[in-house]
Amino acid sequence: MMDIFINEIKNDSINIGHQDYYDDFHFLKPILENKKFVFLGESNPCVKEYDVAKVNLIKYLHQQLGFNVLAFEGDFGDCIIGDFLSTDLDSMKFMFGSIGRIRSNEYILELFDYIKETKQQQPLQLTGIDLNQNEDGHLSSFLRSQLPDNLKLILLEFEKRANEIIFDTRMMKRLRLRKEVEEIESIGNEFIKALEKHSFPTMTLRKITIRTVKNRLKLVKGAVKKSILKLFNYWDELKAENLKYLSQVYPNEKFMIWANNLDIMKKGSASCFPSYKSTFENLPHFIKETSYVLGLYAKEGQMIDDDEHHYPIKKASKKHLEWLLNHTPHQNCFIQCGLKWGQTKWKAFEGGNLRISFKPAEQYDGILYFKKVSPAYFSMKK
Template identity: 20%
Template sequence: MNGISKILIVFTSLCLSSIVGFAQKSQNLSFELKNYSTSLPKYWFVGGKGFSYLLDSIEKHAGKYSLKMEKTGDLNGDFGVYTGTLPIETYAGKSVEYRGWVKTKGVKNGYAGLWLRVDGDNGATLGFDNMEDRGLKGDNNWTQVSIKMDVNKDAKNINFGGLFPGEGTVWFDDLELYIDGEKFVDIVEAAPKTSLSPSELAALKKYSYPLRTYEPDSGDTKDLKPLGKLIGSSKVVALGEVTHGSSEIFKMKNRIIQYLAVNKGFDMFSMEANMPESYKLNDYTVRGEGDPKKLIAGMYFWTWQTDEVLNMVEWMRRFNQPKQRITFTGFDMQFYAGAVNEILNAFKENKEIKDKIDSLKNQLDVVRSNAQKNSGMIVVDASAKKEINGMISFLKNSVEISSFKTAEKAWLQQNIVIIEQYLAMNNYSWRDECMADNFMWIKEQNPQSKFVIWAHNAHIMETNQMQGDHLAQKLKDDYVTFGFSFYDGSYTAVGKKGLTSYDAVKAYPGTLEYLLEQVQEPMFILDLKKAKSDKHKDIEWLLGKLEYRRTGAGGGNPIEFSEGKISEDFDYLIFIKTSSPSTLLPANR
């Protein structure tokens, strides 16, 4: 496999985060469906530095458009690519032929062609063809090319697309798929919904609760009273966020937390932040120990190092005087240092155990260093794993036979679990499973408490094997979710400009937010649970598949929307018309 093939495997694996994870209505094999936010083909990732991309309505093989790629720069090693994914249940164990029409103009120092890749467990390549030995070069009128491949029955992922490593101009169009010799018939997708009828708008308002403000201003809270009915007797309320840097969302969450703590007896707060480090922040909120800015920074991610989070922490400190009424915790496990320090501090007077902990930390440092060189993937060789496992077993036993109180032992054993979770972390689904387990541990230690969870929408959602999916299965009706969304604006994120403000893609026709904006309320709670239960004919559009905003900590991505069933993902949705950037604390400005 040459350099281009290796780059393609890595590149397309990274790109798929933009398109994988939602059910496609159509494969869009002829590029006729346009993504409103990018003006590129819907359901495809299109990219590669040094190239321009266009849905060409002039030069085409059939239909309205072809996909045009043109080399615009001279960066070595780059290539143009479009990438899609095929459903495993349809193609695994079958013979597949992938055809497409390609036109080229002045192609040199490379070629143009199709590509198809089949992956197995742990990303192992089970089949790969990128037409490297037969791609089109020079000038070619529309030419049909194809790839044939037997897809292994153990396939876990199938990607396909078009590839242009070279100079010149290429057009792709009129793709076809054959399964065991039979042509795949693509689904014809209806035009997106762009407006609500008067009856649909009236029905939507029936399930909506306008909100006075997002500011936690200690003012009138009558607009939050519906929360009592919506939450009912549930003891775990999860508050999401559609980006990790929207000021209005952070403030609204703070306002809701304050309301639930003051009026509904919610006494435990748990955040998408590393577990031991989060508990350190509780030393400040309860006893005033430490510098809150440094303790927030100690939770690693810039996302929490904002005025909005600091203001919430300072409110918790005031609320806990003269007696403790809310506890600050976290459930993430992406770092091991805090866990190691907890165990080290507990055994600092025992030289044998302290030496063992120091050795373990050295091994973990090596693992982390290797992971940083390996795109974040944790890989531990057999000999190191055996040595680390021996140290962990020693520490578990040391805790068990120690004279610590039961609660202290439980905490130390949980910190050892954090280390084990970190060592096994090689995908995001594992992280979500661990975060669910860690939250359940916190809940088991506090069986009489009521909890507010603070995390991204993607983690609290009740589908797709995310943290919320695991919690919903374990907690049933005791788990309630509030997703967040907005129509337009900006947010703090990391992107090509670094850590700063980025403009959001404005909601476009066919998206959930585009339709919700027609309610003409600056902010409101939408009762998805009741709408789903009632199944009123004028609300059917809300219960089906819709594109809705799914951003995160990254900025500048033109693809911020993807398809899902919002009524399956969350019980309630809080819509805020406009987002503005969260305010970073001085150290991050």
């Protein structure tokens, strides 16, 4: 049976180019022309080859197939406000304020150059689905420039106290903070009422701002009432709700969603933890049925963590997806998961070292595979 799998990889994988030249995606046209949502995964967010390939794929989908909305796994409010401000920002500030430090690097900067260039003719709209407020994010800076002094003080107090709870992982301390939730909720609700009365440049910006504040209130309550695993699940529920909301804001547009593999797996509970549901699993049926899900994996090379510490991708055995896909004659390739090899359970590495197992056909429609990858550094000056 293994020979059959290997022959499928050798015969059915499609070359996507190499190094900085990933632009041969014409084979995707018949596959994606009737899809409305294309999910672009990654086994790690700090990989040069992934970023370059995805940026070029996004350009292709936008130019050739009319995908005009990019939903980044960046903060919902920061990305949308950033797009609104983009014509007055240079690409670097546009990128940092939208997606934050860890996602920002020289390869993704090219994407933000491109988004700015499209605004004159066929705009590519940047949006976000996550709830991670960025340091110096666009939403906060926009509100500070728009709001009167009394509301600025409420904004600063709300952000400070909400972040203290959301990002404190010490369970005992978070449990003691339950007493503060009602007070923070009161501040947030007062702020929302003021925002509803405040004059914004557009009605959409008011709605986006209020939704972002409501999202953070939900996270504050979830952070003190839920276990870490349940909080992660809840976070994915909220991200799915944000994407559903965006599909209603742009009902006639086609979406590209940039996220990590675990978020977009169709059955995350079957590959990671039984109680875990991915963002994709939380989506409504009308999105799922018009989606194409693309995972990204690599055989070897270096990756980096959030502190830019290097580590190698673990060595794959014959039971690993990466070992099988490495039989492709191409340095980097695309392959659909509906073949026989995709019906079999394989191990795989997320982030280069987290071992999971799954049947590819249950999780993805296709995979972009890279034989060797290298880090994408995010230590760039704003």
